[in-house]
Amino acid sequence: MTTLSEKILGGREGSFVDRKVDRAFAHDGTGVLALDSFRKMGGERPENPDNISIIYDHIVPANNSTTADLQHELRNFSKDAGINFYDVGCGICHQVMSEGVCRPGEIVVGADSHTCTLGAFGAFATGVGATDMAAIWETGETWFKVPETIQVNLEGKLTGHTEAKDATLEYIRMLGMDGASYMALEFTGSGAESLPMEGRLTMSNMAIEAGAKAGLFYSDKVTAEYLAHLGIESERQAAENPSYAKEIDIDLENLSPMLAVPHRVDTGVPVEKYAGTALDQVFVGTCTNGRYEDLKRFADIVRGRTVKVRTVVVPASRSVLEKAVSTGILLDIIQAGCAIGTPGCGPCLGMHMGVLGEGEVGLSTANRNFKNRMGVGAEYYLCSPSTAAASALAGEIRSPEEN
Ligand SMILES: CC(C)[C@H](C(=O)O)[C@@H](O)C(=O)O
Numbered sequence: 369m370t371t372l373s374e375k376i377l378g379g380r381e382g383s384f385v386d387r388k389v390d391r392a393f394a395h396d397g398t399g400v401l402a403l404d405s406f407r408k409m410g411g412e413r414p415e416n417p418d419n420i421s422i423i424y425d426h427i428v429p430a431n432n433s434t435t436a437d438l439q440h441e442l443r444n445f446s447k448d449a450g451i452n453f454y455d456v457g458c459g460i461c462h463q464v465m466s467e468g469v470c471r472p473g474e475i476v477v478g479a480d481s482h483t484c485t486l487g488a489f490g491a492f493a494t495g496v497g498a499t500d501m502a503a504i505w506e507t508g509e510t511w512f513k514v515p516e517t518i519q520v521n522l523e524g525k526l527t528g529h530t531e532a533k534d535a536t537l538e539y540i541r542m543l544g545m546d547g548a549s550y551m552a553l554e555f556t557g558s559g560a561e562s563l564p565m566e567g568r569l570t571m572s573n574m575a576i577e578a579g580a581k582a583g584l585f586y587s588d589k590v591t592a593e594y595l596a597h598l599g600i601e602s603e604r605q606a607a608e609n610p611s612y613a614k615e616i617d618i619d620l621e622n623l624s625p626m627l628a629v630p631h632r633v634d635t636g637v638p639v640e641k642y643a644g645t646a647l648d649q650v651f652v653g654t655c656t657n658g659r660y661e662d663l664k665r666f667a668d669i670v671r672g673r674t675v676k677v678r679t680v681v682v683p684a685s686r687s688v689l690e691k692a693v694s695t696g697i698l699l700d701i702i703q704a705g706c707a708i709g710t711p712g713c714g715p716c717l718g719m720h721m722g723v724l725g726e727g728e729v730g731l732s733t734a735n736r737n738f739k740n741r742m743g744v745g746a747e748y749y750l751c752s753p754s755t756a757a758a759s760a761l762a763g764e765i766r767s768p769e770e771n
Pocket residue numbers: 397398426479480481482495717
């Protein structure tokens with residue numbers, strides 16, 4: 369009667385446990401705040417620098433002198449402290465961690481809310497604040513309240529142009545944006561097993577959008593094969609008769625491409641409902657959908673054609689970019705008329721590189737469409753890379769099934 373979170377955290381749900389963390393990471397935004405807190409606590413050198421990473425992704429390359437100065441200071445600290453440091457261009461923290469750093473069964477904390485992404489490996493991965501991160505640098509450990517778990521049971525297989533993102537928007541619609549507050553999600557069933565790692569990463573990534581602390585898949589054959597490619601051996605995890613607080617079921621076979629409409633993530637509707645909505649910008653990327661397979665699905669639709677609306681494509685990491693170059697899909701994307709950004713968060717947070725103007729309408733493969741996030745007075749719809757591609761070609765929202 370043990371959920372995966374109980375097993376990894378080593379305590380019954382509802383209990384409080386102190387645990388050493390296996391991996392801790394922060395980025396150029398929260399790392400600066402964590403460093404400030406660390407110094408205020410009197411910290412000098414982190415307890416276990418080998419387990420700590422700083423990954424520059426949010427505003428890269430730096431957009432002005434203030435950002436540059438802060439990045440300069442944190443870069444120097446990281447190097448002096450012997451922390452694993454990933455500079456401008458390496459990619460989004462969650463993606464970098466998924467490319468051979470994080471392993472099944474680990475306890476992972478990140479100073480970013482989408483740290484739940486790494487639950488795709490069967491790790492307990494959760495976001496913490498910058499002050500908590502500073503204390504973790506100092507002591508190498510932290511406390512957790514072991515969460516209750518909601519089972520998200522997936523059956524069947526995705527068909528046509530329907531993707532893991534569509535299933536993600538569906539489970540968030542079903543749970544609501546605070547439906548899983550302080551709980552964990554476990555993705556189970558034949559549908560979960562059928563998903564490749566990239567799809568699992570997309571589904572775990574957005575667990576926080578339903579308020580969940582973590583979103584876990586059991587590590588299985590798919591996980592083992594993915595990690596074996598990176599030279600990592602991994603253990604399989606088996607369900608131990610877990611008892612769930614709630615269960616929801618999704619039949620992947622009957623899903624169709626989905627959109628979340630402004631300004632909430634839990635507003636999932638079939639794309640057709642908003643077909644024809646004129647767009648000012650399409651954005652493909654982020655820790656949700658900036659992986660190679662996402663770019664590939666986008667390229668497969670736009671190849672040999674021209675987008676009708678400005679379209680920004682940002683690979684989630686350097687290895688994604690490298691693969692997109694070596695397989696030729698990046699050329700297809702460029703020749704279709706898209707702009708390419710440095711691997712990182714890109715316009716996701718509305719800080720640089722593709723902010724929308726007032727009254728403009730955007731379509732994005734990101735995970736959040738909150739009011740004013742990606743441009744003051746702008747509207748954002750969320751979708752999958754295939755929907756982004758069909759819509760970019762049409763200049764308006766369009767289902768990839770109609771392309
Ligand atoms: C800037 C950072 C703290 C933030 C987060 O934690 O999620 C960002 O990555 C986001 O997506 O809104």
